[in-house]
Amino acid sequence: MTSTRSLEATAEPNTEPAAEKAKRPTHNYPGALVVVEGIDGSGKSTQLHLLQRWLEVGGYRTHFTEWNSSPLVATATKRGKRRRSLTPVTFSLIHAADFADRYERQILPLLRSGHLVLADRYIYTAYARDGARGCPAAWLRNLYRFATSPDIIFYFRAPLEIAIERILSGRPRLKYYEAGADLGLSLDRVESFRMFQGMILERYDQLVEPEGFVLMDGKLPVQKLQQQMREIVSLRINLNRFTTR
């Protein structure tokens, strides 16, 4: 079930059904959190970028944040990747540390101060990708328990072959962990990437219903998708709260 909760509702006592409430804490912050999820090449980053442009031009207090970008954790992540010494567990933990740093120092203060936060990937990336690597689902969920539920989760779902074609055409060489080469799926890196992305896609699909993803058809033209995205944002979030004009 996708939650239709508007921002106003958060000011009142929680009126959601008990089952929904037990799932994950919903936030009471004056800000709002919109995230995009999907496999590599699903078009999510392009769409979030266009959404950001629209919001900025519209004069709304907006902030963009991206997966795997904390400067505090960057050197360790790079070192681990270069040496190929990351295991599924340490790969997962180092990304959780990266996320925690951004969450505590950036996302949370922004939500508390009434910003519209746009996140390119959120905890569901870890659920899907680290889950595909073999980390237990319950362990992953616990790891990210401190993170609040987004107001909207856009899930860009493109057929595997289309997504893979987009990635391969724009990139000379797939990186080791990106291709899931650490899993030993195939010696051929492209084949490994294809299998790994397929496993991640499967995990994402399983999250759609329990997490209330808004399913976006990645086969649609960019403009059409963007129009849908803007409509949903206007409908679900009271944008007047974020206006700077």
Place this chain on the structure above:
Amino acid sequence: MSQPPKEPTPPNGADPGLGGPEAPVAAIPRPVLPRTLPAVHRDDLDGHLIVVEGTDGSGRSTQIALLTEWLESQGFAVQTMGLRRSALIAKDIDALLARNVVTRYTLALMYATDFYDQLETRIIPALRSGMVVLADRYFYTLIVRAVVRGINREYAHGIYELALRPDLTFFLNVRPEVTFLREFKKEPTISYWEAGRDMHLSDDLYESFIHYQTLVRKEFVHLARRHNFVTFNGEGSIRAVNADLRRRIADHLGIRSVRYQPSQSLVHLWR
């Protein structure tokens, strides 16, 4: 020894035993997953994992040095571990601690990365080859530090759900008033983190140290009960505490004699 349930074999069908003699040599990708958590099972590991826990200044490191020598003299191959000793992330944690810009969840998760990196790349292989691993602190310290900083207890425990449970965990119980004197002898100024200054308990550093270390000790006592630690009074002499430790370890490893006299290089610890 509670271990997570067996994970399904990964899609490459790699065998956790790492292929028999008839396994073809070429064209088989390195089966990484089964060699690492969560697919590792305690039963496959022949070694022994012995942990010494205690607050700053409880005498852990001294005892570990002595125990290492004793066990090696008894013919056991020993591997040690501790906090911030991973090849992956130790340096980064050091840098963060020095700058103290880091927030509590980030720090907790970086310590977790450091812990699991050592566990998976050094400790599990050591245990697999039958070594005795002596851990100068284990994840219990990390749980304690997180919990006293207000991180949910179940959350902190959950992080370490995939970690191996020790065969023996010792807790050297010492009052903060005593550890303060010991720490002050080592280093004539009290460190930021040992005084728990990030918690803003007091501007009086002695008071801050005592207050912080009291919270830590209380949490340890709680864990000791929950996880069946062997608690020793760490305020006794190094010699006496070491004898207690040797007796329990000898019992566990089936060593008959617990007699031990440190070598020249360690005799300065024997006071």
